[in-house]
Amino acid sequence: MRPPRRLPLMGLLFFSLIPSQLCQICKVNATDFRRLEPLINTMLKANYTKGIQDANVLLTLRLVGIKNQSLEQQLSQQIKEDINSREMELTSGQLALGILALGACENPDEEFIRGAHLVSKLGDKFQAEIQNMETHDGNPLTNYYQLSLALLALCLFNGSYSITDVIYYFTPENKNYYFEDQFSVDTGAVAILALTCVQRNKTQKKMEASTEDKIKNYAATLAHKIQSEGKQGLFGNIFSTGEAMQALFVSSDYYKSETNCQETLRTVFYNISQKAFSLPIAAAQILPALMGKTYLDVTNSSCSHNPVKFNISTEKPGAVMPTTAPLNISVKYSVRINETSHTKVTVRKGSVFLDVMKAAQEKNETLFRFTVEETSWGPYVTSVQGIKANTCDRTYWKLLSNGQPLSQGVGSHVVQNGDNLEVRWSKY
């Protein structure tokens, strides 16, 4: 973007002048590092083919200092190729994650960010999101999780954004922090990180004291909402807890209490042992916080020092034991729009939701046909019976089992005999 050579030096100077932030972090101590090994294994042993959708993994590898040059190179190569070939189609959040990953911890990819003018292009995408809100009843092109990622990357990499827009659109009352009246902890957490970055860079933006106070208040209110979603040390659910922890590190004194920290770690360790984080992105989203890092550390010049040493197993994770003759299980499946279509299907034990949908589709294509789209979390259901989810109308296909909304997607959720599975046409 702007002055090429002076940036690293200025960054150093900037950081040496500010006092260390009053963060209260909660991280795993060296004795307990071995409990994190399943997460690291998941990230190191996965097959990466998704281009920019794997940016979150590269970001985490760099941020927490897991050194594996061949993997880093492979990921960074694939991300750069993807950006080069589909730059216009990338969403704001995808490009933001690409910049955060490529720009993390002073590495050779920073040259690419500058050469391809990625930061100003992200500024344009951020602007387009805001324009869409102005013309479409307050709905962005994507969602507030992505707007927050975009603002965070713009702030950290010295892009341009309007403080007035930030004050107007990021107020905690904005409907986009909610899905079906439920506060989205993931979204609030990334917003806090972005707002904290903006507020910390006040000198850069010559910010007025009243503006700074407003931003601080937004972050505090959002942190409060996150804490009201707390349960057994988790915030939202296990998949939002890592980002929620990062947000609480920079915006609250929640983890001043050692008891709070121990409670979170105990539950997270338990969830790790239950293989809750078997998707690389799930591991990537929780690991930074457990290592005491936040996304605000991405531009810290000493971020790549002190790489961590782990005992990495050579086994492939998730190697399934050869079982005896696979048993069949029977489940109910329904598609609910205005009326409900039911069926009963038989699938192999250990099948996931997606297998059930495929079996139902084979029985009756008209009623049960569906489409999915590959995303960073796996296959996302985009249409059923030809009815397509649409961000502009805030519609989606919601997944439920026995009446309860699922916390995993169709590619991950393992079904049990007798389950009552449902996809429901819904509005968020």
Ligand code: B12
């Ligand atoms: C926004 C969002 C949604 C929106 C997506 C539409 C929109 N307006 O953008 C809505 C509200 C519709 C939604 C729905 C669901 N979501 Co959602 N969602 C998110 C959120 C907050 C941000 C995603 C994002 O933009 N990422 C950044 C961009 C750059 O990455 P991306 O890969 O391009 O993003 C796309 C995918 O993430 C996809 N997507 C969103 N949710 C999910 C869930 C799954 C399982 C998959 C495969 C894809 C997917 O939509 C994004 C935009 O296109 C994440 C939080 C997080 N930590 O990631 C949760 C999150 C990904 N969602 C989650 C879940 C569980 C769901 C549902 C399965 C809930 C349900 N019971 O129905 C459904 C998906 C059902 C389906 N049709 O397949 C979980 C996934 C956990 C897991 N282990 O799989 C997360 C992590 C939230 C959480 N903490 O539980 N979601």
Ligand SMILES: *[C@@H]1O[C@H](CO)[C@@H](O)[C@H](O)[C@H]1NC(C)=O
């Ligand atoms: C950040 O951008 C501004 C212009 O928007 C420029 O004046 C300033 O020098 C840049 N700072 C750094 C550290 O690059």
Ligand SMILES: *[C@@H]1O[C@H](CO)[C@@H](O)[C@H](O)[C@H]1NC(C)=O
């Ligand atoms: C590390 O943390 C665990 C709890 O997570 C605690 O039981 C243990 O005493 C700690 N060890 C050290 C050396 O601080």
Ligand SMILES: *[C@@H]1O[C@H](CO)[C@@H](O)[C@H](O)[C@H]1NC(C)=O
């Ligand atoms: C990755 O791909 C290889 C070869 O295609 C396959 O043997 C292996 O099981 C895959 N690993 C995972 C974790 O999917």
Ligand SMILES: *[C@@H]1O[C@H](CO)[C@@H](O)[C@H](O)[C@H]1NC(C)=O
């Ligand atoms: C480093 O990454 C490669 C994939 O690029 C993987 O095959 C290898 O096992 C990783 N090394 C370690 C020590 O995990």
Ligand SMILES: *[C@@H]1O[C@H](CO)[C@@H](O)[C@H](O)[C@H]1NC(C)=O
């Ligand atoms: C503040 O801005 C500078 C350059 O504009 C950037 O290098 C730095 O990462 C930012 N710091 C924070 C804490 O956002």
Ligand SMILES: *[C@@H]1O[C@H](CO)[C@@H](O)[C@H](O)[C@H]1NC(C)=O
């Ligand atoms: C994670 O831990 C919570 C709290 O103990 C528990 O309710 C939940 O079932 C666990 N999830 C997984 C997948 O282990």
Ligand SMILES: *[C@@H]1O[C@H](CO)[C@@H](O)[C@H](O)[C@H]1NC(C)=O
């Ligand atoms: C940068 O990272 C180092 C090492 O993790 C830490 O000691 C320092 O406080 C960080 N600086 C800032 C400004 O966050």
Ligand SMILES: *[C@@H]1O[C@H](CO)[C@@H](O)[C@H](O)[C@H]1NC(C)=O
């Ligand atoms: C790694 O393994 C070695 C040998 O088994 C052991 O001595 C060491 O304590 C382990 N390190 C960690 C961090 O678990």
Ligand SMILES: *[C@@H]1O[C@H](CO)[C@@H](O)[C@H](O)[C@H]1NC(C)=O
């Ligand atoms: C299990 O189901 C498959 C098809 O879904 C069928 O071919 C097979 O015969 C069934 N096996 C048993 C033991 O019922």
Ligand SMILES: *[C@@H]1O[C@H](CO)[C@@H](O)[C@H](O)[C@H]1NC(C)=O
């Ligand atoms: C459901 O019913 C409502 C009211 O009868 C109708 O407006 C709407 O189009 C129907 N939705 C679908 C997806 O058929």
Ligand SMILES: *[C@@H]1O[C@H](CO)[C@@H](O)[C@H](O)[C@H]1NC(C)=O
């Ligand atoms: C599928 O369901 C529709 C509506 O119930 C029915 O009219 C049709 O005959 C069914 N098709 C098959 C192949 O069973």
